[in-house]
Structures are given as structure tokens and as C-alpha cells.
Amino acid sequence: MSLREPKSVDECVYFTRRANVKAWVFRENCTKCGKGLMGKPRDPKTGKPKLRAIEYVCPYCGHSVEKQAYEDSLTASIQYTCVKCGNFGEIQIPYKRKKVKIFDEDGQKEVAADALQFSCAKCGEKINVTKKLK
Numbered sequence: 001m002s003l004r005e006p007k008s009v010d011e012c013v014y015f016t017r018r019a020n021v022k023a024w025v026f027r028e029n030c031t032k033c034g035k036g037l038m039g040k041p042r043d044p045k046t047g048k049p050k051l052r053a054i055e056y057v058c059p060y061c062g063h064s065v066e067k068q069a070y071e072d073s074l075t076a077s078i079q080y081t082c083v084k085c086g087n088f089g090e091i092q093i094p095y096k097r098k099k100v101k102i103f104d105e106d107g108q109k110e111v112a113a114d115a116l117q118f119s120c121a122k123c124g125e126k127i128n129v130t131k132k133l134k
Helices: 067-072
Strands: 012-017 021-026 055-057 064-066 075-081 088-094 098-104 109-119 126-130
Touching: 021 126, 055 067, 064 067, 075 109, 088 109, 098 126
Parallel strands: none
Antiparallel strands: 012 021, 021 075, 055 064, 075 088, 098 109, 109 126
């Protein structure tokens, strides 16, 4: 299986490149008109997307969908190299983050973080793609 890679970050809702993982989530077409890619609403003064928006809007017809409902319908594409067995693999999983405990080296304690979690196809090792810790 060969995954389609994005040509630009503009066609993605989410994109990250880490040491052993590269993950992206493509934006989807509007469910109402089918023409435009859904995206966050833009600020009329600056023209930049509103980062904290709670909805996604079609630029052509103005149709809006709640952020949680839209993101739950998306699929994450991931290319990874397993740390345990060295296997290179590709996988597609639903774009749903779950809470996982990880060790924060800066604070020297375990913290809960949102992560996309999947298993290596060869050895079954769980691999997490966490949000950046603050």
C-alpha cells in the first residue's frame, strides 16, 4: 500500500514530521457543494485562519460543520519506522486522539498527553504520535 503524500501543508488539517514518524491528515471536500476544501474561518482583517475556531467552513458555499464532528470523520495517514524492530511501515487510522501517559524529561514526571496511537504491523509495539508538550 502506498500512501498519497501531501504536496503542500495547505491541503492538510494536521501534519507532523518526527524522528521516526511522519503523519498527515488531508482536508476533505465540502459535504454540501463538493467544490471547496473545508477549513477554519478566516479573519476578515488579516485573511489568516482563526486558530481557535470551533467550526470548519466551506469557502465557496459557506456551509459550516462543528470542529469535533468534522475531525472525527477524518483519516490520518502515517509512515513510521518502529523503534523496537526497525520495520518501516505505512498505516491509515481514524484521526481520533486518546489520552496516554508519557514521561516528560523536562519536568521529570509522567504526564497525560493527547496522542494518535497505533501498533507496529510486524512486532505489535504501540507507537504514539503525541501533541507537542508545552
